[in-house]
Amino acid sequence: MTSYIKIPSHLTPSDPQGSELLARERSKATFDVNELTLALYGSEELSRFKKILKILESDPILDKSNIYYMGRTELFKYALRKDKRIIQLAATHKWNVDEFKIASRLVDMSGPYSIHQSMFLPTILGQGTEEQKRKFLNPAIRHEIIGCYAQTELGHGSNVQGLETTSTYIPETDEFEIHTPHLTAAKWWAGGLGRTANHSVVMARLITNGQDKGPHPFIVQIRDLTTHEPLPGITIGDIGPKFGFNTTDNGFMLFDHVRIPRFNMLSKFSKVTKGTGEYKNPPNEKLSYGTMVFVRSVIIFNAGLALARAATISVRYSAVRRQFVDKENPMILPNGQVVETAVLDYTMQQYRLFPVIAQAYAIYFTGEIITNLYKQYIDQSSRGDFSLLADLHASTSGLKSLTSDIAVDSIEDCRRSCGGHGYSNFSGFTRFYQDYLPNTTWEGDNYILTQQTARYIIHSKQQSEEFSLRSNESPTIFYMLRYLSNPSQKCTVISPSDFKNPEVQLAIYGYRAAYLIARAVDQIDNHKKSWNSMLVEINRISRAHCQYILVHNFILTLQPQTSDSMNEKRRILHNSPSLKTVLTSVCNLFALHTMEKNLSEFLESGYLSPKQSEMLRVQISESLNEIRPNAVALVDAFYLPDYLLNSALGRYDGKVYETMIEWASKEPLNGITLDINPYSEKLFRNDVKAKI
Numbered sequence: 001m002t003s004y005i006k007i008p009s010h011l012t013p014s015d016p017q018g019s020e021l022l023a024r025e026r027s028k029a030t031f032d033v034n035e036l037t038l039a040l041y042g043s044e045e046l047s048r049f050k051k052i053l054k055i056l057e058s059d060p061i062l063d064k065s066n067i068y069y070m071g072r073t074e075l076f077k078y079a080l081r082k083d084k085r086i087i088q089l090a091a092t093h094k095w096n097v098d099e100f101k102i103a104s105r106l107v108d109m110s111g112p113y114s115i116h117q118s119m120f121l122p123t124i125l126g127q128g129t130e131e132q133k134r135k136f137l138n139p140a141i142r143h144e145i146i147g148c149y150a151q152t153e154l155g156h157g158s159n160v161q162g163l164e165t166t167s168t169y170i171p172e173t174d175e176f177e178i179h180t181p182h183l184t185a186a187k188w189w190a191g192g193l194g195r196t197a198n199h200s201v202v203m204a205r206l207i208t209n210g211q212d213k214g215p216h217p218f219i220v221q222i223r224d225l226t227t228h229e230p231l232p233g234i235t236i237g238d239i240g241p242k243f244g245f246n247t248t249d250n251g252f253m254l255f256d257h258v259r260i261p262r263f264n265m266l267s268k269f270s271k272v273t274k275g276t277g278e279y280k281n282p283p284n285e286k287l288s289y290g291t292m293v294f295v296r297s298v299i300i301f302n303a304g305l306a307l308a309r310a311a312t313i314s315v316r317y318s319a320v321r322r323q324f325v326d327k328e329n330p331m332i333l334p335n336g337q338v339v340e341t342a343v344l345d346y347t348m349q350q351y352r353l354f355p356v357i358a359q360a361y362a363i364y365f366t367g368e369i370i371t372n373l374y375k376q377y378i379d380q381s382s383r384g385d386f387s388l389l390a391d392l393h394a395s396t397s398g399l400k401s402l403t404s405d406i407a408v409d410s411i412e413d414c415r416r417s418c419g420g421h422g423y424s425n426f427s428g429f430t431r432f433y434q435d436y437l438p439n440t441t442w443e444g445d446n447y448i449l450t451q452q453t454a455r456y457i458i459h460s461k462q463q464s465e466e467f468s469l470r471s472n473e474s475p476t477i478f479y480m481l482r483y484l485s486n487p488s489q490k491c492t493v494i495s496p497s498d499f500k501n502p503e504v505q506l507a508i509y510g511y512r513a514a515y516l517i518a519r520a521v522d523q524i525d526n527h528k529k530s531w532n533s534m535l536v537e538i539n540r541i542s543r544a545h546c547q548y549i550l551v552h553n554f555i556l557t558l559q560p561q562t563s564d565s566m567n568e569k570r571r572i573l574h575n576s577p578s579l580k581t582v583l584t585s586v587c588n589l590f591a592l593h594t595m596e597k598n599l600s601e602f603l604e605s606g607y608l609s610p611k612q613s614e615m616l617r618v619q620i621s622e623s624l625n626e627i628r629p630n631a632v633a634l635v636d637a638f639y640l641p642d643y644l645l646n647s648a649l650g651r652y653d654g655k656v657y658e659t660m661i662e663w664a665s666k667e668p669l670n671g672i673t674l675d676i677n678p679y680s681e682k683l684f685r686n687d688v689k690a691k692i
Ligand SMILES: CCCCCCCC/C=C\CCCCCCCCCCCCCC(=O)SCCNC(=O)CCNC(=O)[C@H](O)C(C)(C)COP(=O)(O)OP(=O)(O)OC[C@H]1O[C@@H](n2cnc3c(N)ncnc32)[C@H](O)[C@@H]1OP(=O)(O)O
Pocket: 090, 095, 096, 097, 100, 101, 115, 117, 118, 119, 121, 141, 149, 151, 152, 157, 158, 159, 160, 161, 191, 286, 287, 289, 290, 292, 293, 295, 298, 299, 389, 390, 393, 441, 442, 443, 444, 445, 448, 449, 452, 455
């Protein structure tokens, strides 16, 4: 890349150098970073990760050095090139799906093919018959056809039952006719639709024999495979500039009585019979919503990675950035020189950043558990057993909502913790934050999804017989019986360190969730409160329940397990006392900081007293002290390479200032000739001049 300004090469940052500061931090760690990285990823995934990183870093098409200076059209073209390149590399190196996912994660840019991979393929895989998979899935895996997922409409997104696009069965020709009856039925937002896709999953109301069977998925070819023009009867366009996600062409689409073969209705679960139009019900009505459950589970896992990334940038930068001299405890170099204090040493900065490290670990572990639960569901459902679905839907909905909310808030907190440089694109936060933001909206708006979780729990509580039955089976609501059976219990904490006891933490979280649930049920059942009037409480229930799950899963991960049930990752963790010690501090911080942020609910239930809440704060401060020497090592353990971070502030080597000035010198604005004379007319075109 061209440098437009020559920077005098003899200048270096004042001592101590960033690399020296980070090296000092790393030397303070009480555990082996490589060991923790292995415990997070496992040796197989880590070696794949390293192998793929090497390939991507050295590929000129996947070079990221230019992207901070690009406008939308240029960025979109770059994203298309990089999407194509990953597919070519996947073919050359024979990557499997997991390796493909690692590459996409490292290249880190949504693109025109992203929804093809994240929604189009999984929908056919999850909802298509074997014959349909042969016809659509195989060419789609080879990227011979490119698809998108068109569910949301201009007038409806959250309310899937309210979708207006129709798909009417025509027995005479054995076809469906897809139609957009109103402007509000225009498909809107589908990623990849605007300029790229030639096929789409279209969610449309199935009408057969005059009966409306509600939304179902159909495969529709939307563009000509040779000319790439929209097919007759179909109008398509890009929806225009967005808050972020501008590397993807989100599109709109209108249908004017477009015919598709009956074969194109994805029919693994429900079918329409040839000629008679008879409708065969699915074994569970909501199976056509299956892709959403899958993507929500991925969003939970991704929230952990997003937090790890934000924490890595801000913690490393805070170790390098120095402001003021802390007179009571000055930073002294080995040569005796007193220098400004690293901002990471200010307790306020620690209080802002260390909980983000803790959130990243907590959500990472729950993400793994949910991914496994999803796999278990897929396994069982392939044998016709859908019993896990209701619980999986409830927990993925609430956790998707909670974890993406946490991530969005914390990414912004981390950005702000980097001061002015956090506002520069070179921080690595700008596009990262903008592109992360829609996770709170897509795949179900976060407020709407909490209603799904709370309703499942409230129903369970209302049908108490079924509740006790379900609570034995359900991995997510078993705690409630224990606390509901004895509502006058009190928290046993008598000194701050008692808060470190996992049993105490679980009891506090469990009691608060159970209390909120019981109160809401009382309002609904005995005071006849409407659902709408209870929405704020309902949101609280889902959050309380999901916070319980996060704390519970973190504690579970750290508890000794029988060696049989342990995989390689857990074995590494459990065989290393130093890892367990540091992660226990992280787990405590997560549990206690989250408690403090929601303190009013814990106090209100009467379980925790104001005196205990004072002790809670003392213990949080103690946990921050425990984490301080390990802060940089804890983020290093996430193993997020510079190639992914693309951040001047979060570089592994700490060369923050050298990179800032080098990247600034490449700003193209520095290279253009400008006429700054306010009276010059050169700026105006002749046609404009004629009008003034
Ligand atoms: C080698 C190379 C090959 C390449 C291979 C590449 C591989 C890469 C593979 C994977 C990569 C994955 C990467 C993923 C990345 C993630 C990025 C994501 C990008 C996402 C982009 C965005 C896309 C979208 O946004 S699509 C649109 C999403 N829209 C929504 O989410 C709408 C939200 N609304 C709803 O879901 C529903 O309307 C509702 C749930 C709010 C309400 O539904 P409803 O009205 O129909 O129902 P009720 O509330 O009345 O409930 C009735 C009953 O049903 C239960 N229910 C509801 N939903 C579900 C469900 N989904 N599952 C199960 N059960 C459900 C509900 O609980 C009720 O139950 P009762 O018992 O109470 O009756």
